[in-house]
Amino acid sequence: MALNLLHSNDRAGQYPTSWYAATANALPEFAPLTGEVRADVVVIGAGYTGLSAALHLAEAGMDVALIEAQRIGFGASGRNGGQLGSGQRMEQTGLERLVGGADAVKLWELAEDAKTLVKSLIERHEIDCYLAPGVAHACFSAKEAAHEHTYADHLADRYGYDQIQKLDTEQMHALCPSPAYHGGVLDMGAAHLHPLRYALGLARAAKRAGVRIYERSEVTAIDEGARAVIHTKDGRISADHVILACNGYLGELNGKVASRVMPINNFIAATKPLGDEVARVLTQDVAVADTKFVVNYFRLSHDKRLLFGGGESYGYRFPSDIAALVRKPMAQIFPHLRDVQIDYAWGGTLAITIQRMPYVARLAPNILSASGYSGHGVGTATHAGQLMAMAVRGQADGFDTMARVPCTPFPGGSALRTPLLMLAMTWYSLRDRLGV
Known part of the structure; x- marks a missing residue:
């Protein structure tokens, strides 16, 4: 059975004992999903990607359910270094070689849009x-x-x-x-910013916009189809569209993503x-x-x-x-x-991904995914959520530009994650020590 990082290192339903958690204005816990529910869109994962997608869809008038296996901002969105960097994770010179000059320009512009989006969301929703x-x-x-x-x-x-x-x-x-x-x-x-306060601020904005938020509701299966069905331990939701926003906590929920995102x-x-x-x-x-x-x-x-x-x-x-x-x-x-x-x-x-660029993909006609931000997620993840919300509504130019960036599967897919991780970290730490 594959290792599920949702349960590997943390207490269920609790934030880590971090300085961020100690200095955040926490939200009351949202109830888990029970019974059968319907929505226009189901967003799985309440980090920056999912919170942004849900917020933008709700503001556009759609009925949105946001499902989180643990707590809002429980993962990287509530624990990271808080840096809102410029550009993409890969330098523009590398992107020019990888995707060509025209798309490299578009990717730079999208990255600038990402910084602007974060700053505007903080200002508009008065996120401290x-x-x-x-x-x-x-x-x-x-x-x-x-x-x-x-x-x-x-x-x-x-x-x-x-x-x-x-x-x-x-x-x-x-x-x-x-x-x-x-x-x-x-x-x-x-x-730079306080990452958990930012995530919780997005959640407050999403709730005000009408998003139905369910915590402690780990997704166990997704039945694809014209109207998808998302299963949790105690409930299920049927929806016209699904957004996967799980990043490092995806587990084996989707094999195509798992093979490309480590x-x-x-x-x-x-x-x-x-x-x-x-x-x-x-x-x-x-x-x-x-x-x-x-x-x-x-x-x-x-x-x-x-x-x-x-x-x-x-x-x-x-x-x-x-x-x-x-x-x-x-x-x-x-x-x-x-x-x-x-x-x-x-x-x-x-x-992370091999290219250190996020894996943005349409996994089925009505299932979108974005993850693998490779340490550059404060802006990129927030923006990816907005781009997926726009794509759901038929405005897919930005999403399609990100989706065109090649994303090579890891050798052996998700099955070799642990040995690959150990090999990579040994190699890179050796390079650091040698000053190569």
């Missing part, structure tokens, strides 16, 4: 999630910094994007006083409040991601904690001491924090 501008990309060598600077020039010249400031070593240290970094860029068109785990720690010491970490309220293959990413919370993400995981079970796992890379970046008190440490499951 500490949105702030600025994401820096920090480099470990002059060669890496030169690449980032060349890429910034490419974005300016070809796409007219002028929000990136190139940083030399001195400028990077003025922003982030870590001895590990040697230049980079600062993108002020990107942003779940992986990542980990974050929150230190004690650093007070006046925050200037030894960051001198501006921006987020940072660096160039390691097993990426380090961090930012300061509104109460002056360092939220640091990193660490290697070689299987699907969370380690017994997540704080120790994250402390190791954190101390490499900030040696003076080697013994700092860690108040919270948690793990979460995201999903």
Whole structure:
């Protein structure tokens, strides 16, 4: 039987003991689905993708049921690094080679639309999630910094994007006083936020728009057809359209998606409040991601904690001491924090694809899916939900552009996920250590 990550590392129906959960204005629990229900559209999964799809469909006047196996924002949407990045997960130069210049331009424009959408949803629905501008990309060598600077020039010249400031070593240290970094860029068109507060804000907006939300309602089967039937343990819903928004928690619900989208785990720690010491970490309220293959990413919370993400995981079970796992890379970046008190440490499951671009697909005439955001989901997932909502209503241009991006199945499909994950993490961590 395939490993179901919905039940592998967390307590049923409860958020992890994260700083996000401790500082979110939680919603009362929604009742599970029972009996037989009908809807125009069923959305499976209440992360950013599903919440956005449900909200946009309901605002368009459709009858929407949103089904969540655990709680709203339970997965990656409530646990991630909170970075709203520019562009797609793959650099535009890579996309130009993969899909050609015309679609690369469309994909850049869609990515810019994604950032605009997140910011507009936060403003329109008055979501208090500490949105702030600025994401820096920090480099470990002059060669890496030169690449980032060349890429910034490419974005300016070809796409007219002028929000990136190139940083030399001195400028990077003025922003982030870590001895590990040697230049980079600062993108002020990107942003960062409190991810769980954002997800819960979307849920409140969806509920106000008329979405029927069911929590603790894991989908066990989908009967395809002109009117699909979605089964849970205690109920079922028939609907004209189905949207799969499960990302790393899909399990084996759809084999075509499962063969292309691999779940992986990542980990974050929150230190004690650093007070006046925050200037030894960051001198501006921006987020940072660096160039390691097993990426380090961090930012300061509104109460002056360092939220640091990193660490290697070689299987699907969370380690017994997540704080120790994250402390190791954190101390490499900030040696003076080697013994700092860690108040919270948690793990979460995201999903990747081989190309690191989301897998967006029409699985049947009335079943759409989007997942595999590869660490770039705050904007992309929100936007994918909107694009699927538009496609349901017959406006599929953006959806079709995303669906044209090739998505190669993993060798062996979902059956080899665990050995592939272990092999990949061993290889990438070795490259990080060797500085390759």
